[in-house]
Every structure is written in C-alpha cells, then in structure tokens.
Amino acid sequence: ELQLVESGGGLVQPGGSLRLSCAASGFTFSSYAMSWVRQAPGKGLEWVSAISGSGGSTYYADSVKGRFTVSRDISKNTLYLQMNSLRAEDTAVYYCAKGTYCSTTSCSKNYYMDVWGKGTTVTVSS
Amino acid sequence: EIVLTQSPGTLSLSPGERATLSCRASQSVSSSYLAWYQQKPGQAPRLLIYGASSRATGIPDRFSGSGSGTDFTLTISRLEPEDFAVYYCQQYGSSPMTFGQGTKVEIK
Secondary structure (H helix, E strand, O other): OEEEEEEEEEEEEEOEEEEEEEEEOOOOOEEEEEEEEOOOOOOEEEEEEOOOOOOOEEEEOOOOOOEEEEEEEHHOEEEEEOOOOOHHHOOOOEEEEEEEEOOOOOOOOOOOOOEEEOOOOEEEEO | OOOEEEEOOEEEEEEOOEEEEEEEEEEOOHHHEEEEEOOOOOOOOOEEOOOOEEEOOOOOOOOEEEOOOEEEEEEEOOHHHHHHHEEEEEEEEOOOOOEOOEEEEEEO
C-alpha cells in the first residue's frame, strides 16, 4: 500500500526553525518527484517546494525561497523540509505528496499529486 | 504565475442532483495539465482528475472533467452523501504549480 506519513510539526516562535519529515512506503521512492503543499487554517492549498527523484533538482515557492530547504534520503525513503526564519504566515498543515515518475534522463518539475500524507501541523507563534 | 479562479464559492445541492464546478485560469494551461482534488474536513486532498479529463485510480465514473485552454469544469453527475466536500483545481502546466481557492459543495 502506498503511504506517506509526515512528522515533525509543532509550536515554534517567530524566527525559529523546524524540520519536517515524510516517510514513504509502497513505491520506489527514488523514482518519483515529491512535493510539500501547505494549507493555512481555513484557507486553500499552496504548493511550497518540490524535489526530483534523485534529489538533484529542487524548487521553491517565492514565499519560502531562501528560508526553506527540501531534501530526501533515498536510503531511508524519507523526504524532509527544513524550515528556518519562520513567520506567523507559515502557520499551516504541511502535506507531503507524491508526484511524477522520474526517468534517468528527465523529471518534470510540475505535476499532479496522486498520493498525499495526512499532514503535520506547524504553528508559528510567540 | 497562473491564477486559478473557482466558481461558485459554495454550491448548495441535494443528494442525487448534478454538480457543475468551474475553474478559470488567468492564462492558457498548456497541454490541459489541470487536476481536480476533493478534500473533506480534517483529511488530506484526494486526486480525482488529471489531464483535465482522466479519472484517477478508484474514482467513480460519476466524476468527470472537461475543458481546455482557460476554462475547465468538474461535473458530479449524481451527488452521493460522501461527495459533499471542498474541491480544488490545480494547474501543472507551468511554474509555479498553483491551486484554485476551492469550491465547497454543501448539502442543501
């Protein structure tokens, strides 16, 4: 069964840091692009960051560029999101999502997301 | 950045009725790279439609998608009780990927 399980959320003060994890199972993790998508309380979905299957290419929304870093550990089948300089507006549920298949020669940076985790909640407040 | 505008904001219908949800893009979405998701309270989004009209695995055939260019539609032919939820469109034809603000389908 394909599964994504996020962890690492919590309460953090403005300016603080947090690292989210997403454990993947049921598919060949290294063959698929992955994304982080967030949802502020009562709001819609916002794409945050993406990473290619190999981890060699990363992409960010302008709202988090320079503050967030996405990475993956293929040996652990785990996706990460390092969040620094957190702001109140980063408060949200953070979902990891499985994206497109990546061949050895190409991996699209834009795709639909067919498997989602249940999310982990990040609250930035003093 | 492509802005997606969904309408209406809320759709009040009864079980068994037909639901028609609209998603309009500020620029043409290349190759009809448009997806639809369903989200219920406290749950993660679920992929319904990709490529504007292809149903995802396990999605009932009462869900259908259509459209191209800047205008896309999600139709639920006969609403079942479990279909009352929020629906989002997403374009993945250009960077950054963007979502619409959602349409809530509520029980009348």
